[in-house]
Amino acid sequence: MSNDSLDPRVNRLKLGEAGEVVKVEEGENWNVYEVFHQEKRGAHHEHVGCVHAPDPQLALVFAKEQFARRKKCVNLWVVRSADILAFDVEDEDMFANNMEKTYRDASGFKVMEKINKFKQSK
Amino acid sequence: MMNNAAISDLIIKMADDELIQGHRNSEWTGLGPVMEEDIAFSSMAQDKIGHAWALYRILHEDLAGPDPDKFAFLRPEKEFKSAHLVEMPNGEYDFSLMRHFLFDHAEAIRYESLQDSSFEPFRMLSKKVKGELKYHTLHANAWLMQLSKAGEESYHRMQQSLNDTFALAAGLFEASPEHESALIADKVYPGEKELFHRWMDRIYPLLVQASLNLPDMKTITPVYGGRQGFHTEHLQPLLKEMSEVFNLDAEASW
Amino acid sequence: MYGGGYIFDEPNKKQLREEEQHDEPEKLAAFEERIAKGEKIEPGDWMPAEYRRQLIRLIEQHAHSEIIGALPEGTWITRAPGFKRKLALIAKVQDEIGHGQLLYNAAETLGKSREAMINDLLSGKSKYSNVFNYPAETWADVAVIGFLIDAAAIVNQVANAKGSYGPYCRALERICYEESFHLKQGHDAFIELATGTPAQKAMLQDALNRWWQPIMHFFGPPDKASSHSEKLMQWKVKMASNDDMRNQFLESYVPKIRELGMTLPDPALKKNEETGKWEYTDPDWEEFFRVINGGGPCNAERLQVRKWAEEQGRWVRKALMRPTEKRALPVA
Numbered sequence A: 001m002s003n004d005s006l007d008p009r010v011n012r013l014k015l016g017e018a019g020e021v022v023k024v025e026e027g028e029n030w031n032v033y034e035v036f037h038q039e040k041r042g043a044h045h046e047h048v049g050c051v052h053a054p055d056p057q058l059a060l061v062f063a064k065e066q067f068a069r070r071k072k073c074v075n076l077w078v079v080r081s082a083d084i085l086a087f088d089v090e091d092e093d094m095f096a097n098n099m100e101k102t103y104r105d106a107s108g109f110k111v112m113e114k115i116n117k118f119k120q121s122k
Numbered sequence B: 001m002m003n004n005a006a007i008s009d010l011i012i013k014m015a016d017d018e019l020i021q022g023h024r025n026s027e028w029t030g031l032g033p034v035m036e037e038d039i040a041f042s043s044m045a046q047d048k049i050g051h052a053w054a055l056y057r058i059l060h061e062d063l064a065g066p067d068p069d070k071f072a073f074l075r076p077e078k079e080f081k082s083a084h085l086v087e088m089p090n091g092e093y094d095f096s097l098m099r100h101f102l103f104d105h106a107e108a109i110r111y112e113s114l115q116d117s118s119f120e121p122f123r124m125l126s127k128k129v130k131g132e133l134k135y136h137t138l139h140a141n142a143w144l145m146q147l148s149k150a151g152e153e154s155y156h157r158m159q160q161s162l163n164d165t166f167a168l169a170a171g172l173f174e175a176s177p178e179h180e181s182a183l184i185a186d187k188v189y190p191g192e193k194e195l196f197h198r199w200m201d202r203i204y205p206l207l208v209q210a211s212l213n214l215p216d217m218k219t220i221t222p223v224y225g226g227r228q229g230f231h232t233e234h235l236q237p238l239l240k241e242m243s244e245v246f247n248l249d250a251e252a253s254w
Numbered sequence C: 001m002y003g004g005g006y007i008f009d010e011p012n013k014k015q016l017r018e019e020e021q022h023d024e025p026e027k028l029a030a031f032e033e034r035i036a037k038g039e040k041i042e043p044g045d046w047m048p049a050e051y052r053r054q055l056i057r058l059i060e061q062h063a064h065s066e067i068i069g070a071l072p073e074g075t076w077i078t079r080a081p082g083f084k085r086k087l088a089l090i091a092k093v094q095d096e097i098g099h100g101q102l103l104y105n106a107a108e109t110l111g112k113s114r115e116a117m118i119n120d121l122l123s124g125k126s127k128y129s130n131v132f133n134y135p136a137e138t139w140a141d142v143a144v145i146g147f148l149i150d151a152a153a154i155v156n157q158v159a160n161a162k163g164s165y166g167p168y169c170r171a172l173e174r175i176c177y178e179e180s181f182h183l184k185q186g187h188d189a190f191i192e193l194a195t196g197t198p199a200q201k202a203m204l205q206d207a208l209n210r211w212w213q214p215i216m217h218f219f220g221p222p223d224k225a226s227s228h229s230e231k232l233m234q235w236k237v238k239m240a241s242n243d244d245m246r247n248q249f250l251e252s253y254v255p256k257i258r259e260l261g262m263t264l265p266d267p268a269l270k271k272n273e274e275t276g277k278w279e280y281t282d283p284d285w286e287e288f289f290r291v292i293n294g295g296g297p298c299n300a301e302r303l304q305v306r307k308w309a310e311e312q313g314r315w316v317r318k319a320l321m322r323p324t325e326k327r328a329l330p331v332a
Helices: A056-067 A089-095 A111-121 B004-026 B035-062 B068-073 B093-114 B120-148 B152-173 B180-185 B192-209 B235-248 C013-022 C025-036 C049-074 C083-108 C114-123 C139-160 C166-194 C198-217 C230-234 C242-258 C285-295 C299-319
Strands: A031-038 A045-053 A075-080 C270-272 C277-279
Touching (some): A045 A056, A045 B035, A045 C083, A045 C166, A056 B120, B004 B093, B004 B235, B120 B192, B120 C299, B152 C299, C049 C083, C049 C299, C083 C139, C083 C166, C139 C242, C166 C198, C198 C285, C242 C270, C242 C277, C285 C299
Antiparallel strands (some): C270 C277
């Protein structure tokens, strides 16, 4: 068909017929890679999202522009989403008592109190 | 004393290539084969147009040339010095990728050579664009390798695109006879012939690695003419678009 | 770019109650309690089927709006005047594709693949924001879209970013950050024309006149006409009523338009100082539904161009497919 678009870019394309059926096959957008972004040297890499890519090399090439075209960045990691292992949400209760175990925490030890008590007792 | 006319000629050649190539690449923005690649290719289109802008600014600021916007967008076709390679319509993605591969390596080689230029603005600019060009060539190499090894159709498309673009790409190295020897003597840059050889040395092993066959040099005639103001039929329509809004009122601020 | 004017699937009340009974009541209570406390729901969490369905629909329409939204503005990429405007426009259209990418990923975490969503867009089954079915006729349209439609989108997206679904909120956080650049560059181009030559002003006024109704449509039908489910509000899927968002937009932006000496094509448009609400002539809602159902000036072209892009890219994608590789949806 001859295009009659306001977009000269579109007028250079050979568009198909209106109503034409176009279907994308499952898997055509490749695999999913999680992206981790390091803002400055010495900082942790932080998860920022994911990209669809056919392999790790292109995942990294894509991640660079999708996740580091504006913000400060010194490095990126990509990891296939299928290789991420995580706890089930139902297992959240395994972490429930963390905050109570004060023997693991500096705040759990009242050193000054004891020193003051000792000093007063003298 | 530097030969300003010769340097201006070189700047305009480089800038016009980047401006037109950037516009061609920007035609893919929103229409790429997959969103991630759309984004990457668009960034590189922006970079190209940005490099052109930087070069026109050097012309304006260091060589008393015209206003960059007016010069880039309102010049008659005859005064453009772009090579035919960058003027060609995008075609299919294989053509665009192969052009990107050949053009960006040529660009990278050119800027690398400018790191030692006697013309200081070139030295500064080459330092500034180094990282961008590293990404552009990394991107181009990744696609070249992958698509050349991804089955018969894909391989044939890449080979066909190489056949279609190679003589055009060789045309990037068209010297301007009246300025070339002065630029080399003044150590502004090493000259087109030298750059062409460096470019061949760079792309040849990559093409071999991708199992692609470089067309026989004996049968290739580099497509020249762009540097002298002779252009393909595709340039004028694009220039008309680029100037359309400005031309509504060239004195107004947009 | 853009949210707004979503067509939520209005679940019929009976069906919803039945689904709730299917969904285990204890889990439902815990889920609703989590949301009430302001906690986020994450991909692996238990969630009611209706919540999943409505979220996929919402995020998917949002994603489609981004990649279709790239087309009207892309119209002016090769023609944008001068380096700064040109680079900003390409970067903005690129961002829209980037937003689409983020949003499709967020929707995928709910279990619908990107390919399935693209297919629903191409077949017309899934909708996108009506506003992109109008043509960008002049350069001034780019300024109006960049300033006002992005502003409208920000109102909508800032609200949605406080919603309950973690991946959608995270995507929106990044999107809103980039939208502030879109709005600023649009405002800048708008001011340039509004303060320019008489011809530039006239061009801008013409664009404003043409875009005003689509902008009023943008937030969707009036509250009195759309029986949006209380459930969707309670679940923090829908974050604000259409009328509230429209009012917020008018409150913020009508003064910014008028301060530049531009007018809006609605004589009834004024703020009621007593109620604090803006009053306006109802836009033509029949037109709104006609455009949603394919009758807008650009519906056919937008989908044809999108189909062209998918067809053109097919060989590239297929060449690098690895069908036997272990695959997974995005994890977060």
